[in-house]
Amino acid sequence: MIGFTRINHIHICVAKHRLEEARLFYTDVMGLRQIHRPEVFPEPGHWFAVGDIELHIGVEDPHPLTIRHSAFEVADLDAARAQLEKHGITINEEPVIPGRIRFSFLDPFGNRMELLQCL
Numbered sequence: 070m071i072g073f074t075r076i077n078h079i080h081i082c083v084a085k086h087r088l089e090e091a092r093l094f095y096t097d098v099m100g101l102r103q104i105h106r107p108e109v110f111p112e113p114g115h116w117f118a119v120g121d122i123e124l125h126i127g128v129e130d131p132h133p134l135t136i137r138h139s140a141f142e143v144a145d146l147d148a149a150r151a152q153l154e155k156h157g158i159t160i161n162e163e164p165v166i167p168g169r170i171r172f173s174f175l176d177p178f179g180n181r182m183e184l185l186q187c188l
Contacts (some may be wrong), residue, residue, distance in 0.1 A: 075121070075122070076122050077122060077123065078116075078122055078123035078124065078125050079119075079122065079123070079124050079125070079139045080124075080125040080126075080127060081124070081125070081126055081127075081139065081176075081178075081180045082126070082127050082128060082129035082178075082180070083126060083127075083128060083129075083178040083180075084128065084129075084130065084131055084178065085113070085128040087177075087178055088113055088114070088115070088126070088128055090177065090178075091115070091126050091176075091177075091178055092115045092126070094176060094177055094178075095115070095117050095124065095126065096117070098152070098153070098156045098158070100152070101117035101118060101119060101124065102117060102118045103115060103116070103117055104116050104117060104118050104123065106125075112127060112128055113127075113128055114126055114127040114128065119141060120141075120142075124139075131178075131179055132179075134175070134179060134181065135181075136181070137181065138173060138180075138181035138182060138183050139180070139181075139182055139183070140171075140182075140183035140184070140185060141182070141183070141184055141185070142184075142185055142186065142187060143184050143185070143186055144186070145186070146170055146171070146172070146184060146185065146186035149184050150172065150184075153174060158174050158176075159174060159175070160172050160173075160174055161173045161174060161175075163183065168187060168188050169185045169186065169187050169188060170185065170186050170188065171183055171184065171185035171186070172184060
C-alpha cells in the first residue's frame, strides 16, 4: 500500500512565448509567491507557493480544453471572485456540491482552475 501524506505540487503548462506573462498572472493577479526553482531543469519554468503545496509552470504546446483542472481551497471565495473579475477573468459557475461553494475559470493560457470554499 502507498502511504500518501499530501499533494506536493501541481504542474500546469503554457506556451513558451507566454511564460513571462504566466509568471506575472500568477504573481500579480492570483497573488502567489514565486519560489526558487532548481537550476537542474533544462527547460524554462516557474514555481510558486500555494499554501503548503507548490504550483509548477512549464512550457508545452497548447492542447484542446478538457475537464482536467486544478482545484484550490480558498479562505474567502467572494474575495477571490472579485480579484479575478477585476482583472477581466470570466467566472464559470459550477454545479453545487454539498458542503462547498465553488467556481472555475480558465487562466489566460487555457488551464482550467477551480477555486472552492468549504462550508
